[in-house]
Amino acid sequence: MSGRCFGVYVLELVGQDDRFAAAEAATAASDVTPIAAGLATARGLDDGFETLALTHRAAELVGTTDASLDSAAVLLEAAGIDRDGTVAVRARDVRSTAGIDTQAAERRLGQVLVDRGFEVDLEDPDHVLQAFFAGADDASAVDADRDTADIVPVAPGDDGLCALGWLAVETDRDFADRQPTDRPFFQPGSMDPALARALVNLAGAGPGTTVLDPMCGTGGLLLEAGRVGATPIGGDAQRKMVRGAGENLRALLDGQWHVYRGDAGRVPIADDSIDAVVFDAPYGRQSKIEGDLDTLVADALAEARRVAARAVVVGDRPWNDAAESVGWTVESTFQRRVHRSLIRHVAILQSRTDGV
Numbered sequence: 083m084s085g086r087c088f089g090v091y092v093l094e095l096v097g098q099d100d101r102f103a104a105a106e107a108a109t110a111a112s113d114v115t116p117i118a119a120g121l122a123t124a125r126g127l128d129d130g131f132e133t134l135a136l137t138h139r140a141a142e143l144v145g146t147t148d149a150s151l152d153s154a155a156v157l158l159e160a161a162g163i164d165r166d167g168t169v170a171v172r173a174r175d176v177r178s179t180a181g182i183d184t185q186a187a188e189r190r191l192g193q194v195l196v197d198r199g200f201e202v203d204l205e206d207p208d209h210v211l212q213a214f215f216a217g218a219d220d221a222s223a224v225d226a227d228r229d230t231a232d233i234v235p236v237a238p239g240d241d242g243l244c245a246l247g248w249l250a251v252e253t254d255r256d257f258a259d260r261q262p263t264d265r266p267f268f269q270p271g272s273m274d275p276a277l278a279r280a281l282v283n284l285a286g287a288g289p290g291t292t293v294l295d296p297m298c299g300t301g302g303l304l305l306e307a308g309r310v311g312a313t314p315i316g317g318d319a320q321r322k323m324v325r326g327a328g329e330n331l332r333a334l335l336d337g338q339w340h341v342y343r344g345d346a347g348r349v350p351i352a353d354d355s356i357d358a359v360v361f362d363a364p365y366g367r368q369s370k371i372e373g374d375l376d377t378l379v380a381d382a383l384a385e386a387r388r389v390a391a392r393a394v395v396v397g398d399r400p401w402n403d404a405a406e407s408v409g410w411t412v413e414s415t416f417q418r419r420v421h422r423s424l425i426r427h428v429a430i431l432q433s434r435t436d437g438v
């Protein structure tokens with residue numbers, strides 16, 4: 083996808099946390115609004131959309147209706163279609179929340195298109211009509227009062243929603259083939275690449291930007307920052323981590339990168355010279371901590387504030403107060419359950435504009 087795509091799109095989100103996925107999508111699309119389980123709308127897609135970790139695809143919206151085959155067929159029969167060529171229908175029961183027979187949906191909607199004069203090519207169609215069927219989702223309820231003009235979010239208990247759209251972009255989600263255990267240097271506690279990708283996207287990483295991780299460990303965040311076109315810089319107090327991260331970057335990343343050994347409380351970088359800082363604070367379970375954790379993270383947040391105007395911090399506890407105490411504004415926060423006894427707290431930080 084090159085340049086901005088205008089129009090209204092329906093996005094199919096990844097995972098169970100629509101709010102977090104929508105926040106990441108908003109880094110590469112405008113006015114992202116959850117409307118049902120795993121679905122959101124957006125007004126316009128920007129460069130970098132394909133790099134999103136928590137969105138599967140975007141389809142140019144034809145319309146929405148309730149989650150029944152009859153209503154979907156009526157919607158498609160009446161819809162304006164401004165394209166020629168062969169077509170195929172791909173139906174999805176998003177997170178199995180609508181209880182729809184997707185094969186029956188594909189046959190039914192495919193027949194509507196044939197009746198409208200289109201030729202079906204299931205192998206290599208010119209145009210793919212996505213039919214998303216989804217039930218209600220808490221996320222959509224939260225946003226029910228937002229003005230999304232013609233699209234009414236699905237409230238809990240409603241019969242769900244069907245959104246039809248022409249496939250526009252699919253994201254290149256190759257994370258499963260790039261697990262931390264596949265890297266030359268691996269340590270327990272290395273971050274999952276899809277989460278690392280979402281975090282660097284939320285930090286604003288992209289072509290022409292520089293991203294610092296002052297506690298880089300095996301380099302998971304650096305790799306994803308580099309893969310979306312940023313220049314990654316990594317630091318760590320442990321020599322083995324710095325050497326290991328370098329090994330991973332050398333083996334897995336084209337383009338520039340830098341690593342250094344040092345304390346996150348004193349980074350060897352000039353004021354306001356970095357676009358964003360992203361770090362995954364030690365949890366004290368698997369990673370060695372140089373100094374006490376509260377001081378370490380407070381110093382690291384102060385240094386991040388000195389060198390950049392945007393940051394993302396992850397930890398096994400919220401670091402919001404520490405961030406605000408050194409001049410950050412907490413733009414948004416998220417909680418990601420890792421397992422029964424570990425929740426990752428994510429905070430998106432923006433520099434305060436009141437010069438404090």
Ligand SMILES: C[S@@+](CC[C@H](N)C(=O)[O-])C[C@H]1O[C@@H](n2cnc3c(N)ncnc32)[C@H](O)[C@@H]1O
Nearest residue numbers: 272273297299300302318319345346362369372
């Ligand atoms: C949770 S790990 C980061 C894991 C990393 N995101 C990855 O995917 O491998 C935290 C890192 O902080 C480093 N660390 C601990 N104290 C530090 C300090 N004072 N300055 C810099 N790094 C430090 C540890 O060596 C460890 O590698």
